[in-house]
Amino acid sequence: MKIGLEVHVGLPTKTKLFCRCKAYATEPNTAICPICTGLPGAKPMLNKKALELSVDISNALNCTIEKETSFVRKVYFYPDLPKSFQITQKDMPVGHSGTLKINNKVIGIRRIQLEEDPAKILREDNYTLIDYNRSGQPLVEIVTEPDITSEDELRVFMNELKSILYYLGVDVDQDIKADLNISLSDSRVEIKNVTGLKNLIDAAKYEIQRQEKLIKEKQKISQETRSYSEAKLSTISSREKESDEEYGFIFEPDLTTYSLQSIKPKEPVYVSEIAKEYSKKYHVNESQLLEIISFDKTSLKIIQSFAGKYEMKSILNAILSFKRYGKSELKEKFIEKAIKLIEKGSYLDGEVISALEKGKEININNNVVNTDEIDSEIRSIINKNKQLLEDYKTNKKAMNSVIGMVLKKFKTNPRIISERLEYILSNEFKV
Numbered sequence: 001m002k003i004g005l006e007v008h009v010g011l012p013t014k015t016k017l018f019c020r021c022k023a024y025a026t027e028p029n030t031a032i033c034p035i036c037t038g039l040p041g042a043k044p045m046l047n048k049k050a051l052e053l054s055v056d057i058s059n060a061l062n063c064t065i066e067k068e069t070s071f072v073r074k075v076y077f078y079p080d081l082p083k084s085f086q087i088t089q090k091d092m093p094v095g096h097s098g099t100l101k102i103n104n105k106v107i108g109i110r111r112i113q114l115e116e117d118p119a120k121i122l123r124e125d126n127y128t129l130i131d132y133n134r135s136g137q138p139l140v141e142i143v144t145e146p147d148i149t150s151e152d153e154l155r156v157f158m159n160e161l162k163s164i165l166y167y168l169g170v171d172v173d174q175d176i177k178a179d180l181n182i183s184l185s186d187s188r189v190e191i192k193n194v195t196g197l198k199n200l201i202d203a204a205k206y207e208i209q210r211q212e213k214l215i216k217e218k219q220k221i222s223q224e225t226r227s228y229s230e231a232k233l234s235t236i237s238s239r240e241k242e243s244d245e246e247y248g249f250i251f252e253p254d255l256t257t258y259s260l261q262s263i264k265p266k267e268p269v270y271v272s273e274i275a276k277e278y279s280k281k282y283h284v285n286e287s288q289l290l291e292i293i294s295f296d297k298t299s300l301k302i303i304q305s306f307a308g309k310y311e312m313k314s315i316l317n318a319i320l321s322f323k324r325y326g327k328s329e330l331k332e333k334f335i336e337k338a339i340k341l342i343e344k345g346s347y348l349d350g351e352v353i354s355a356l357e358k359g360k361e362i363n364i365n366n367n368v369v370n371t372d373e374i375d376s377e378i379r380s381i382i383n384k385n386k387q388l389l390e391d392y393k394t395n396k397k398a399m400n401s402v403i404g405m406v407l408k409k410f411k412t413n414p415r416i417i418s419e420r421l422e423y424i425l426s427n428e429f430k431v
Protein backbone atom coordinates (compact mmCIF):
# COMPACT_ATOMS: atom_id res chain seq x y z
CA MET A 1 0.00 0.00 0.00
CA LYS A 2 1.20 3.45 -0.88
CA ILE A 3 -0.30 6.65 0.49
CA GLY A 4 0.85 10.11 -0.54
CA LEU A 5 -0.47 13.45 0.63
CA GLU A 6 -0.85 16.99 -0.56
CA VAL A 7 -1.53 19.04 2.53
CA HIS A 8 -2.79 22.61 2.22
CA VAL A 9 -2.01 24.85 5.14
CA GLY A 10 -3.40 28.37 5.51
CA LEU A 11 -0.75 30.75 6.79
CA PRO A 12 -1.54 33.09 9.71
CA THR A 13 -0.49 36.33 8.04
CA LYS A 14 -2.34 39.61 8.59
CA THR A 15 -2.67 40.30 4.88
CA LYS A 16 -3.16 38.19 1.74
CA LEU A 17 -0.36 36.65 -0.30
CA PHE A 18 -0.17 39.27 -3.07
CA CYS A 19 -2.10 42.30 -1.83
CA ARG A 20 -2.68 44.27 1.36
CA CYS A 21 -6.25 43.05 1.96
CA LYS A 22 -6.97 41.47 5.35
CA ALA A 23 -6.22 37.77 4.95
CA TYR A 24 -9.11 36.54 7.07
CA ALA A 25 -12.36 38.52 7.11
CA THR A 26 -15.73 37.06 7.99
CA GLU A 27 -18.26 39.35 6.27
CA PRO A 28 -18.25 38.10 2.62
CA ASN A 29 -16.56 40.22 -0.05
CA THR A 30 -15.32 42.91 2.34
CA ALA A 31 -11.58 42.15 2.08
CA ILE A 32 -11.08 42.52 -1.65
CA CYS A 33 -9.18 44.81 -4.00
CA PRO A 34 -8.23 45.01 -7.71
CA ILE A 35 -5.30 42.61 -7.13
CA CYS A 36 -7.16 39.74 -5.45
CA THR A 37 -10.17 40.08 -7.73
CA GLY A 38 -7.89 40.10 -10.79
CA LEU A 39 -8.84 43.42 -12.37
CA PRO A 40 -6.85 44.31 -15.52
CA GLY A 41 -3.57 46.04 -14.80
CA ALA A 42 -3.44 45.16 -11.10
CA LYS A 43 0.00 43.93 -10.05
CA PRO A 44 0.69 41.46 -7.23
CA MET A 45 3.28 42.08 -4.48
CA LEU A 46 4.61 39.13 -2.47
CA ASN A 47 3.87 39.03 1.29
CA LYS A 48 7.27 38.76 3.02
CA LYS A 49 5.90 37.10 6.15
CA ALA A 50 4.29 34.33 4.07
CA LEU A 51 7.60 33.70 2.31
CA GLU A 52 9.40 33.52 5.67
CA LEU A 53 6.85 31.06 7.08
CA SER A 54 7.21 28.83 4.03
CA VAL A 55 10.98 28.82 4.59
CA ASP A 56 10.43 27.91 8.29
CA ILE A 57 8.23 24.98 7.24
CA SER A 58 10.67 23.83 4.53
CA ASN A 59 13.54 23.97 7.00
CA ALA A 60 11.59 22.07 9.69
CA LEU A 61 10.83 19.34 7.15
CA ASN A 62 14.53 19.07 6.22
CA CYS A 63 14.02 20.33 2.69
CA THR A 64 16.66 21.63 0.34
CA ILE A 65 16.12 25.36 0.10
CA GLU A 66 17.57 26.73 -3.12
CA LYS A 67 19.02 30.23 -3.47
CA GLU A 68 15.91 31.59 -5.17
CA THR A 69 12.25 30.88 -5.62
CA SER A 70 9.78 31.99 -8.28
CA PHE A 71 6.13 31.79 -9.24
CA VAL A 72 4.04 30.56 -12.17
CA ARG A 73 0.49 31.05 -13.37
CA LYS A 74 -1.61 27.91 -13.39
CA VAL A 75 -4.22 28.69 -16.00
CA TYR A 76 -7.74 27.37 -15.71
CA PHE A 77 -11.19 28.82 -16.11
CA TYR A 78 -13.53 28.71 -13.15
CA PRO A 79 -15.68 31.28 -11.31
CA ASP A 80 -13.56 31.04 -8.14
CA LEU A 81 -10.64 32.46 -10.07
CA PRO A 82 -11.47 35.85 -11.62
CA LYS A 83 -8.06 36.26 -13.31
CA SER A 84 -8.37 32.78 -14.92
CA PHE A 85 -5.11 31.71 -13.33
CA GLN A 86 -3.82 30.88 -9.86
CA ILE A 87 -0.41 32.14 -8.82
CA THR A 88 1.50 29.11 -7.58
CA GLN A 89 4.96 27.53 -7.91
CA LYS A 90 6.28 24.81 -10.15
CA ASP A 91 9.97 24.40 -10.99
CA MET A 92 11.37 26.64 -8.25
CA PRO A 93 9.35 25.89 -5.10
CA VAL A 94 10.51 27.20 -1.71
CA GLY A 95 11.62 23.75 -0.56
CA HIS A 96 12.10 20.27 -2.03
CA SER A 97 13.52 16.82 -1.25
CA GLY A 98 12.80 16.88 2.48
CA THR A 99 12.02 14.27 5.12
CA LEU A 100 9.95 13.78 8.24
CA LYS A 101 10.79 10.99 10.62
CA ILE A 102 7.93 9.12 12.29
CA ASN A 103 8.40 6.03 14.49
CA ASN A 104 11.90 5.37 13.11
CA LYS A 105 10.61 5.56 9.55
CA VAL A 106 11.36 8.35 7.10
CA ILE A 107 8.58 9.87 5.00
CA GLY A 108 9.88 11.78 1.99
CA ILE A 109 8.70 15.34 1.39
CA ARG A 110 8.70 15.99 -2.36
CA ARG A 111 8.08 19.73 -2.37
CA ILE A 112 6.82 22.69 -0.39
CA GLN A 113 5.32 25.58 -2.27
CA LEU A 114 3.52 28.86 -1.71
CA GLU A 115 0.30 29.61 -3.55
CA GLU A 116 -2.84 31.68 -3.34
CA ASP A 117 -6.21 30.22 -2.43
CA PRO A 118 -9.01 30.76 -4.95
CA ALA A 119 -12.34 32.30 -3.88
CA LYS A 120 -14.97 30.33 -2.02
CA ILE A 121 -18.03 29.07 -3.92
CA LEU A 122 -21.30 28.46 -2.12
CA ARG A 123 -23.82 26.53 -4.18
CA GLU A 124 -27.49 26.87 -3.35
CA ASP A 125 -30.41 25.20 -5.14
CA ASN A 126 -30.85 27.65 -7.99
CA TYR A 127 -28.05 30.14 -7.54
CA THR A 128 -24.38 30.31 -6.63
CA LEU A 129 -22.62 32.75 -4.33
CA ILE A 130 -18.93 33.61 -4.43
CA ASP A 131 -16.91 35.05 -1.55
CA TYR A 132 -13.72 36.68 -2.83
CA ASN A 133 -12.38 37.22 0.69
CA ARG A 134 -10.65 33.88 0.30
CA SER A 135 -9.18 34.79 -3.09
CA GLY A 136 -5.49 35.39 -2.46
CA GLN A 137 -5.27 33.91 1.05
CA PRO A 138 -1.76 32.50 1.57
CA LEU A 139 -1.39 28.73 1.40
CA VAL A 140 1.55 26.42 1.75
CA GLU A 141 1.24 23.12 -0.05
CA ILE A 142 3.23 20.22 1.39
CA VAL A 143 3.54 17.27 -1.00
CA THR A 144 4.84 13.97 0.37
CA GLU A 145 6.29 10.99 -1.45
CA PRO A 146 3.94 7.96 -1.40
CA ASP A 147 5.85 6.55 1.59
CA ILE A 148 3.00 6.15 4.05
CA THR A 149 1.92 2.52 4.20
CA SER A 150 -0.93 2.36 6.70
CA GLU A 151 -3.76 4.30 8.19
CA ASP A 152 -1.90 4.35 11.48
CA GLU A 153 1.20 5.88 9.88
CA LEU A 154 -1.02 8.48 8.24
CA ARG A 155 -2.37 9.46 11.65
CA VAL A 156 1.10 9.66 13.23
CA PHE A 157 2.45 11.64 10.26
CA MET A 158 -0.38 14.16 10.36
CA ASN A 159 -0.11 14.63 14.12
CA GLU A 160 3.63 15.15 13.89
CA LEU A 161 3.23 17.59 11.00
CA LYS A 162 0.49 19.54 12.76
CA SER A 163 2.61 19.77 15.91
CA ILE A 164 5.65 21.03 13.96
CA LEU A 165 3.42 23.66 12.30
CA TYR A 166 1.91 24.61 15.66
CA TYR A 167 5.36 25.31 17.13
CA LEU A 168 6.21 27.42 14.07
CA GLY A 169 3.16 29.55 14.83
CA VAL A 170 0.95 27.97 12.17
CA ASP A 171 -1.94 26.50 14.13
CA VAL A 172 -4.02 24.59 11.61
CA ASP A 173 -6.25 22.33 13.66
CA GLN A 174 -9.55 21.71 11.84
CA ASP A 175 -8.68 23.89 8.87
CA ILE A 176 -6.14 21.48 7.51
CA LYS A 177 -7.09 20.37 3.99
CA ALA A 178 -5.51 17.59 2.03
CA ASP A 179 -5.65 15.49 -1.10
CA LEU A 180 -4.88 11.82 -0.56
CA ASN A 181 -3.37 9.43 -3.10
CA ILE A 182 -3.95 5.80 -2.27
CA SER A 183 -2.77 2.89 -4.39
CA LEU A 184 -3.07 -0.74 -3.43
CA SER A 185 -2.40 -1.79 -7.03
CA ASP A 186 -0.89 -0.08 -10.09
CA SER A 187 -3.76 2.41 -10.28
CA ARG A 188 -3.47 5.60 -8.35
CA VAL A 189 -6.68 6.90 -6.81
CA GLU A 190 -6.81 10.48 -5.64
CA ILE A 191 -9.27 11.77 -3.05
CA LYS A 192 -9.58 15.53 -3.31
CA ASN A 193 -10.25 18.23 -0.73
CA VAL A 194 -10.67 16.38 2.53
CA THR A 195 -11.01 18.81 5.46
CA GLY A 196 -9.89 18.03 9.00
CA LEU A 197 -7.79 15.21 10.43
CA LYS A 198 -10.71 12.95 11.39
CA ASN A 199 -12.17 13.06 7.89
CA LEU A 200 -8.75 12.42 6.39
CA ILE A 201 -8.31 9.23 8.42
CA ASP A 202 -11.89 8.12 7.73
CA ALA A 203 -11.51 8.75 4.00
CA ALA A 204 -8.28 6.72 3.92
CA LYS A 205 -9.87 3.90 5.90
CA TYR A 206 -12.83 3.69 3.55
CA GLU A 207 -10.75 3.90 0.39
CA ILE A 208 -8.32 1.19 1.58
CA GLN A 209 -11.26 -1.13 2.28
CA ARG A 210 -12.85 -0.34 -1.09
CA GLN A 211 -9.67 -1.13 -3.00
CA GLU A 212 -9.00 -4.28 -0.92
CA LYS A 213 -12.47 -5.55 -1.78
CA LEU A 214 -11.97 -4.93 -5.51
CA ILE A 215 -8.63 -6.75 -5.44
CA LYS A 216 -10.18 -9.69 -3.60
CA GLU A 217 -12.94 -9.88 -6.19
CA LYS A 218 -10.28 -9.66 -8.93
CA GLN A 219 -11.84 -6.47 -10.31
CA LYS A 220 -9.89 -3.66 -11.88
CA ILE A 221 -9.26 -0.51 -9.85
CA SER A 222 -9.58 2.47 -12.15
CA GLN A 223 -7.23 5.39 -11.97
CA GLU A 224 -9.51 8.23 -10.94
CA THR A 225 -10.28 11.19 -8.72
CA ARG A 226 -12.81 10.65 -5.98
CA SER A 227 -14.33 12.91 -3.37
CA TYR A 228 -15.07 12.10 0.23
CA SER A 229 -18.55 12.32 1.66
CA GLU A 230 -18.55 12.89 5.40
CA ALA A 231 -22.28 12.14 5.68
CA LYS A 232 -22.00 8.81 3.86
CA LEU A 233 -18.54 7.93 5.23
CA SER A 234 -17.49 6.89 1.75
CA THR A 235 -15.64 8.08 -1.35
CA ILE A 236 -17.42 8.77 -4.62
CA SER A 237 -15.99 8.91 -8.13
CA SER A 238 -15.97 12.57 -9.10
CA ARG A 239 -14.23 13.13 -12.42
CA GLU A 240 -11.47 11.80 -14.57
CA LYS A 241 -8.00 12.53 -13.34
CA GLU A 242 -6.51 15.77 -14.59
CA SER A 243 -2.81 15.72 -15.08
CA ASP A 244 -0.51 18.71 -14.81
CA GLU A 245 -0.22 18.67 -18.59
CA GLU A 246 -3.88 19.59 -18.88
CA TYR A 247 -3.32 22.85 -17.06
CA GLY A 248 -1.43 25.63 -18.75
CA PHE A 249 1.58 26.80 -16.76
CA ILE A 250 3.40 29.98 -17.65
CA PHE A 251 5.98 32.04 -15.81
CA GLU A 252 4.40 34.82 -13.69
CA PRO A 253 5.80 37.99 -15.34
CA ASP A 254 4.43 40.35 -12.68
CA LEU A 255 6.60 38.87 -9.92
CA THR A 256 10.35 38.65 -9.74
CA THR A 257 12.49 35.80 -8.39
CA TYR A 258 12.99 36.02 -4.63
CA SER A 259 16.19 35.31 -2.76
CA LEU A 260 15.85 32.78 0.04
CA GLN A 261 19.43 33.09 1.25
CA SER A 262 18.88 35.97 3.64
CA ILE A 263 15.93 34.34 5.44
CA LYS A 264 16.98 32.73 8.72
CA PRO A 265 14.45 30.01 9.50
CA LYS A 266 12.91 29.62 12.94
CA GLU A 267 14.21 26.71 15.02
CA PRO A 268 11.76 23.80 14.70
CA VAL A 269 10.44 21.79 17.68
CA TYR A 270 10.05 18.02 17.27
CA VAL A 271 7.87 16.94 20.18
CA SER A 272 8.20 13.20 19.49
CA GLU A 273 11.99 13.44 19.89
CA ILE A 274 11.60 15.37 23.14
CA ALA A 275 9.06 12.84 24.44
CA LYS A 276 11.38 9.97 23.55
CA GLU A 277 14.40 11.58 25.20
CA TYR A 278 12.59 12.63 28.39
CA SER A 279 10.77 9.34 28.84
CA LYS A 280 14.09 7.49 28.69
CA LYS A 281 15.90 9.93 30.95
CA TYR A 282 13.18 10.45 33.54
CA HIS A 283 11.25 7.16 33.31
CA VAL A 284 7.84 8.53 32.43
CA ASN A 285 5.25 7.32 29.92
CA GLU A 286 6.28 8.49 26.43
CA SER A 287 2.82 8.68 24.87
CA GLN A 288 1.40 10.56 27.85
CA LEU A 289 4.22 13.09 27.65
CA LEU A 290 3.75 13.40 23.87
CA GLU A 291 0.05 14.06 24.33
CA ILE A 292 0.75 16.83 26.84
CA ILE A 293 3.32 18.69 24.75
CA SER A 294 2.16 18.13 21.13
CA PHE A 295 0.07 21.30 20.99
CA ASP A 296 0.96 23.15 24.17
CA LYS A 297 3.90 25.56 24.21
CA THR A 298 3.32 26.52 27.85
CA SER A 299 3.43 22.94 29.13
CA LEU A 300 6.57 22.22 27.12
CA LYS A 301 8.26 25.32 28.53
CA ILE A 302 7.31 24.38 32.10
CA ILE A 303 8.52 20.79 31.63
CA GLN A 304 11.82 21.97 30.19
CA SER A 305 12.44 24.50 32.93
CA PHE A 306 11.61 22.07 35.80
CA ALA A 307 13.28 18.96 34.30
CA GLY A 308 16.02 17.80 36.65
CA LYS A 309 14.83 20.12 39.43
CA TYR A 310 11.77 18.04 40.35
CA GLU A 311 10.66 14.48 39.61
CA MET A 312 9.28 14.39 36.05
CA LYS A 313 6.35 12.28 37.27
CA SER A 314 5.37 15.05 39.71
CA ILE A 315 5.73 17.74 37.01
CA LEU A 316 3.42 15.85 34.65
CA ASN A 317 0.98 15.09 37.47
CA ALA A 318 0.82 18.80 38.39
CA ILE A 319 0.25 19.85 34.76
CA LEU A 320 -2.46 17.24 34.20
CA SER A 321 -4.23 18.18 37.44
CA PHE A 322 -4.23 21.85 36.40
CA LYS A 323 -5.53 20.95 32.95
CA ARG A 324 -8.30 18.93 34.54
CA TYR A 325 -9.43 21.34 37.23
CA GLY A 326 -7.78 24.66 36.53
CA LYS A 327 -9.83 27.65 35.47
CA SER A 328 -6.97 29.87 34.30
CA GLU A 329 -4.04 29.34 31.95
CA LEU A 330 -1.11 27.27 33.18
CA LYS A 331 1.35 29.38 35.15
CA GLU A 332 4.82 28.29 36.13
CA LYS A 333 4.48 29.56 39.72
CA PHE A 334 1.24 27.62 40.34
CA ILE A 335 2.67 24.49 38.80
CA GLU A 336 5.76 24.77 41.00
CA LYS A 337 3.58 25.03 44.14
CA ALA A 338 1.55 22.07 42.94
CA ILE A 339 4.69 20.01 42.33
CA LYS A 340 5.87 20.74 45.88
CA LEU A 341 2.51 19.56 47.26
CA ILE A 342 2.70 16.39 45.18
CA GLU A 343 6.22 15.72 46.40
CA LYS A 344 4.95 16.02 49.98
CA GLY A 345 2.44 13.29 49.14
CA SER A 346 -0.61 15.45 48.56
CA TYR A 347 -3.29 14.56 46.06
CA LEU A 348 -4.36 17.44 43.84
CA ASP A 349 -8.09 17.60 43.48
CA GLY A 350 -10.36 20.37 42.26
CA GLU A 351 -10.37 22.15 45.61
CA VAL A 352 -6.59 22.23 45.97
CA ILE A 353 -6.16 23.51 42.41
CA SER A 354 -8.76 26.22 42.93
CA ALA A 355 -7.06 27.28 46.19
CA LEU A 356 -3.69 27.39 44.41
CA GLU A 357 -5.12 29.60 41.66
CA LYS A 358 -6.55 31.98 44.23
CA GLY A 359 -3.22 32.12 46.05
CA LYS A 360 -4.73 30.66 49.25
CA GLU A 361 -2.73 28.77 51.83
CA ILE A 362 -3.33 25.06 51.59
CA ASN A 363 -3.74 22.69 54.47
CA ILE A 364 -2.47 19.57 52.86
CA ASN A 365 -3.03 17.23 55.80
CA ASN A 366 -6.43 16.17 54.47
CA ASN A 367 -4.98 15.38 51.10
CA VAL A 368 -1.84 13.48 51.97
CA VAL A 369 -2.50 10.07 50.57
CA ASN A 370 -0.85 7.38 48.61
CA THR A 371 -3.17 7.09 45.63
CA ASP A 372 -1.46 3.90 44.44
CA GLU A 373 -2.59 2.13 47.63
CA ILE A 374 -6.09 3.56 47.39
CA ASP A 375 -6.30 2.60 43.71
CA SER A 376 -5.32 -0.99 44.38
CA GLU A 377 -7.83 -1.24 47.25
CA ILE A 378 -10.60 0.05 44.94
CA ARG A 379 -9.61 -2.43 42.22
CA SER A 380 -9.57 -5.33 44.60
CA ILE A 381 -13.01 -4.48 46.05
CA ILE A 382 -14.55 -4.20 42.56
CA ASN A 383 -12.90 -7.40 41.37
CA LYS A 384 -14.30 -9.28 44.37
CA ASN A 385 -17.81 -7.86 43.81
CA LYS A 386 -18.41 -7.97 40.06
CA GLN A 387 -22.14 -7.48 40.61
CA LEU A 388 -21.33 -3.88 41.60
CA LEU A 389 -20.36 -3.09 38.00
CA GLU A 390 -23.68 -4.41 36.70
CA ASP A 391 -25.61 -2.45 39.34
CA TYR A 392 -23.60 0.68 38.59
CA LYS A 393 -24.77 0.70 34.97
CA THR A 394 -28.34 1.35 36.10
CA ASN A 395 -27.69 3.02 39.44
CA LYS A 396 -24.76 5.41 39.85
CA LYS A 397 -25.05 5.23 43.64
CA ALA A 398 -24.22 1.53 43.61
CA MET A 399 -20.55 2.35 44.09
CA ASN A 400 -21.03 4.44 47.22
CA SER A 401 -20.46 1.35 49.34
CA VAL A 402 -16.96 1.07 47.83
CA ILE A 403 -16.06 4.52 49.16
CA GLY A 404 -17.18 3.41 52.63
CA MET A 405 -15.10 0.23 52.43
CA VAL A 406 -11.98 2.11 51.35
CA LEU A 407 -12.53 4.70 54.10
CA LYS A 408 -12.41 1.96 56.71
CA LYS A 409 -8.88 1.14 55.65
CA PHE A 410 -7.58 4.65 54.86
CA LYS A 411 -8.52 7.60 57.03
CA THR A 412 -8.59 10.21 54.32
CA ASN A 413 -10.72 12.70 52.43
CA PRO A 414 -13.71 10.80 50.90
CA ARG A 415 -13.66 13.15 47.91
CA ILE A 416 -10.28 11.77 46.88
CA ILE A 417 -11.56 8.20 47.05
CA SER A 418 -14.61 9.15 45.04
CA GLU A 419 -12.42 10.76 42.40
CA ARG A 420 -10.06 7.82 42.16
CA LEU A 421 -13.06 5.49 41.94
CA GLU A 422 -14.53 7.47 39.08
CA TYR A 423 -11.20 7.49 37.27
CA ILE A 424 -10.70 3.73 37.66
CA LEU A 425 -14.27 2.93 36.64
CA SER A 426 -14.04 4.88 33.41
CA ASN A 427 -10.44 4.09 32.47
CA GLU A 428 -10.03 0.49 33.63
CA PHE A 429 -13.50 -0.97 33.85
CA LYS A 430 -14.87 1.17 30.99
CA VAL A 431 -18.20 1.88 32.63
Ligand SMILES: [Zn+2]
Nearest residue numbers: 019021033036
Ligand atom coordinates in the same frame (compact mmCIF):
# COMPACT_ATOMS: atom_id res chain seq x y z
ZN1 LIG B 1 -6.77 42.27 -2.23
